[in-house]
Amino acid sequence: MKLLAIETSNRPLSVAVLDDTKVLATTTTNVGRNHSSTLLPIIEKSISQAGLTADELDRVVVAAGPGSYTGLRIGVTTAKTLAFTLHKELVGLSSLAVLAGNIVTEGQLVAPLFDARRDNIFTGLYRIQAGQPVTELPDQHISVAEWCQQLAAYQESIVFVGSDVAQYADALQTQLGSQFVRAQPQLDLPQAVVLGLMGRTATPVAKIHDFVPNYLRLTQAEREWLAKHPKEDHAPYVEKI
Amino acid sequence: MEKQNLILAFESSCDETSVAVVADGQTILSNVIATQINSHKRFGGVVPEVASRHHIEEITICIEDALKEANVTYDDLDAVAVTYGPGLVGALLVGVNAAKTVAYAHHLPLIPVNHMAGHIYAARFVKPFEFPLMALLVSGGHTELVYMQADGQFEIIGETRDDAAGEAYDKIGRVLGVPYPAGKVIDEMAHQGQDTFNFPRAMIDEDNYDFSFSGLKSAFINTVHHADQIGETLDKNDLAASFQASVVDVLMSKTLRVLKEYPVKQLVLAGGVAANHGLRERLQAELPTKFPNTELLLAPLKLCGDNGAMIGAAGYIQYQHHQFGDASLNADPSLEFDWMPKMPH
Numbered sequence: 412m413k414l415l416a417i418e419t420s421n422r423p424l425s426v427a428v429l430d431d432t433k434v435l436a437t438t439t440t441n442v443g444r445n446h447s448s449t450l451l452p453i454i455e456k457s458i459s460q461a462g463l464t465a466d467e468l469d470r471v472v473v474a475a476g477p478g479s480y481t482g483l484r485i486g487v488t489t490a491k492t493l494a495f496t497l498h499k500e501l502v503g504l505s506s507l508a509v510l511a512g513n514i515v516t517e518g519q520l521v522a523p524l525f526d527a528r529r530d531n532i533f534t535g536l537y538r539i540q541a542g543q544p545v546t547e548l549p550d551q552h553i554s555v556a557e558w559c560q561q562l563a564a565y566q567e568s569i570v571f572v573g574s575d576v577a578q579y580a581d582a583l584q585t586q587l588g589s590q591f592v593r594a595q596p597q598l599d600l601p602q603a604v605v606l607g608l609m610g611r612t613a614t615p616v617a618k619i620h621d622f623v624p625n626y627l628r629l630t631q632a633e634r635e636w637l638a639k640h641p642k643e644d645h646a647p648y649v650e651k652i
Numbered sequence: 653m654e655k656q657n658l659i660l661a662f663e664s665s666c667d668e669t670s671v672a673v674v675a676d677g678q679t680i681l682s683n684v685i686a687t688q689i690n691s692h693k694r695f696g697g698v699v700p701e702v703a704s705r706h707h708i709e710e711i712t713i714c715i716e717d718a719l720k721e722a723n724v725t726y727d728d729l730d731a732v733a734v735t736y737g738p739g740l741v742g743a744l745l746v747g748v749n750a751a752k753t754v755a756y757a758h759h760l761p762l763i764p765v766n767h768m769a770g771h772i773y774a775a776r777f778v779k780p781f782e783f784p785l786m787a788l789l790v791s792g793g794h795t796e797l798v799y800m801q802a803d804g805q806f807e808i809i810g811e812t813r814d815d816a817a818g819e820a821y822d823k824i825g826r827v828l829g830v831p832y833p834a835g836k837v838i839d840e841m842a843h844q845g846q847d848t849f850n851f852p853r854a855m856i857d858e859d860n861y862d863f864s865f866s867g868l869k870s871a872f873i874n875t876v877h878h879a880d881q882i883g884e885t886l887d888k889n890d891l892a893a894s895f896q897a898s899v900v901d902v903l904m905s906k907t908l909r910v911l912k913e914y915p916v917k918q919l920v921l922a923g924g925v926a927a928n929h930g931l932r933e934r935l936q937a938e939l940p941t942k943f944p945n946t947e948l949l950l951a952p953l954k955l956c957g958d959n960g961a962m963i964g965a966a967g968y969i970q971y972q973h974h975q976f977g978d979a980s981l982n983a984d985p986s987l988e989f990d991w992m993p994k995m996p997h
Contacts, residue, residue: 447749450749451749465757488749489752491712492749495716632695632699636695650686651686
C-alpha cells in the first residue's frame with residue numbers, strides 16, 4: 412500500500428510517503444504557520460522524491476485534530492480533496508495520538524498536549540500497547556488543573572509530550588509531582604511517518620464528503636447561541652441554491 | 653467546431669461555497685452554490701470561523717455536483733480557477749487549498765482570481781464586454797466605480813470611505829428586525845413605502861466619485877431610537893423606502909457624473925447589491941435617456957451573489973494571458989483590486 416500522510420495541526424508541518432511500512436520520503440518543518448503556502452509544494456516534492464505520482468497512491472492519511480483551526484483546515488481540505496478527486500482511501504487520526512506515537516516504551520502512559528490558551532489544553536491520555544498508542548482517556552479540551560486531577564488517579568508516571576508542554580511544565584510538576592515526566596525534546600514534533608504507520612492499518616472513512624476536522628470545540632458564536640436557544644431545532648445550515 | 657476551454661472555478665470567500673464549470677468564459681455548464689445563510693442568520697451576520705467550517709463540509713460535494721451537472725470529467729478540463737482574495741481568510745483557505753489540490757492531482761494550470769474582478773465578469777454572461785467600460789460594483793464589502801480600458805485592467809475611480817452599501821443594508825436591517833441578509837427584504841419593503849424621512853445624501857454634491865454610507869446609517873438609527881423614546885411608531889416600509897432612496901440617489905448621481913468624465917461604451921452593475929430592484933430600475937429608467945450611447949449591462953440576478961461561474965469568467969481572461977499561479981498560492985484576505993497580475997498597463 413502506497414500512502415501519503417499529512418500533519419499540519421499546529422506550527423510543525425510533516426509530510427511522509429510510505430510503501431507499506433517502508434518510508435520513501437518525509438519532510439518535517441517547524442518554522443511557522445504558513446502551511447497554506449508550503450504544504451502542497453512539500454507534498455508534490457515528497458511524492459516525486461518517492462518516485463511516484465499522486466495517482467499511484469492508495470491512501471491519504473491526515474491528522475484531523477484537535478489543533479489550530481487554521482492548520483487543521485489546510486491539512487484536512489488538502490487530504491480530503493486529494494482523496495476525493497483521485498478516488499483514494501482517506502483516513503483521519505487524532506493529532507494527539509500521532510504525538511503520543513512518538514513514545515515507544517511498552518505499557519507507558521503518555522499525555523500529548525497542545526495549548527488551547529487561557530490555561531486550557533487539548534489533550535488525551537494514551538497507553539502504549541504493542542507499540543501503538545491506545546486511548547485511556549479521550550481527547551478533550553480541558554483546564555490544566557482539572558486534567559491534573561484526573562491524571563492523579565492513575566498513580567503511575569505519565570510522559571508529557573509536545574512543544575507546548577514547556578509553558579505548563581511548572582504547573583504540571585507542582586500538581587503531579589513525580590508522576591510528571593517530560594519527554595525528550597526531539598520527540599515533541601509530530602511525525603507524519605508515525606501518522607502514516609498508524610493510518611496504514613486504520614479503517615478508511617466511509618463517506619469522504621462527510622469528513623471534517625475534529626475541532627473538539629464549537630465556535631464561540633455557536634456556544635453562545637446554543638446557550639440562549641437550548642430547545643431550538645438545528646435547521647439545515649447549508650442549502651444548495 | 654473548435655474545442656472549448658473548460659475551467660473548473662472555485663469560490664469560497666465568504667458564506668457561499670461554489671464550484672462551477674464555465675466554457676470559454678461565457679457559457680455556464682454548471683454553477684453549484686451551497687449557501688450558509690441559514691446558519692449565519694442565527695448570529696445576525698457572518699461568523700468567520702463558522703463559515704470556514706461549513707466550507708470544508710461542502711467543498712467536495714460542490715466539486716462532484718459541478719462536474720456531474722456539467723456532464724464533464726477531469727480529462728475535459730483545461731484549468732482550475734479560484735478566488736484567493738479579498739475575503740475571509742479561513743473561508744478563502746478552503747477554496748484555495750481544494751483548487752490547488754485538484755489542479756495538482758489532474759495536472760491542470762491554476763488561475764488565481766480576484767473576487768471583485770469576478771463580480772464584474774458576472775455581467776460577461778449577458779454579452780461580450782466593449783471597452784472602455786465602467787462598473788458600479790456594490791456589495792456587502794465594497795462600493796466602487798471601476799474603469800476598465802480593456803479586459804483585466806481595473807482602475808478604481810471612486811470608492812466608499814466607510815461602510816459598503818450592502819453593509820449599511822445589513823445594519824439597518826437589524827434595527828428594523830429584518831433577519832440577515834437584509835437587502836432583499838428591505839428592497840421589498842421599500843417598494844411598498846414612500847420616501848418621507850428624507851435622510852441625508854452623503855457627499856452627493858462633492859466633486860469626487862467617493863461614497864459614504866455611515867452617516868446615513870447613523871441618521872436612520874437615530875430616527876428610529878428617537879421615535880422609540882417618545883413612544884412614536886414609525887412606518888417600517890417608509891423607513892425602508894427612505895433609506896433605499898438615499899442609497900440609490902447617491903449611487904445614481906455619482907455614477908451619472910462619472911459617465912460624463914469617462915465616456916464609456918458599457919456600464920456594468922455588479923455585486924450582491926446589484927440584485928436590488930430599486931437600483932436596477934433607476935438605472936434602466938435613466939441611463940438610456942441621459943447616456944444613449946452607453947449600454948447598460950446588469951449582472952444576471954442569479955449571478956449577483958457570490959458564485960463560481962463569475963470566477964470562471966474572470967479566470968478565462970487570465971487563462972488567455974497565461975497568468976497562472978503555482979502550488980504555493982495562498983489566500984490574500986485584503987487583496988487589492990488592481991490590474992490583474994502581469995497585465996500590460
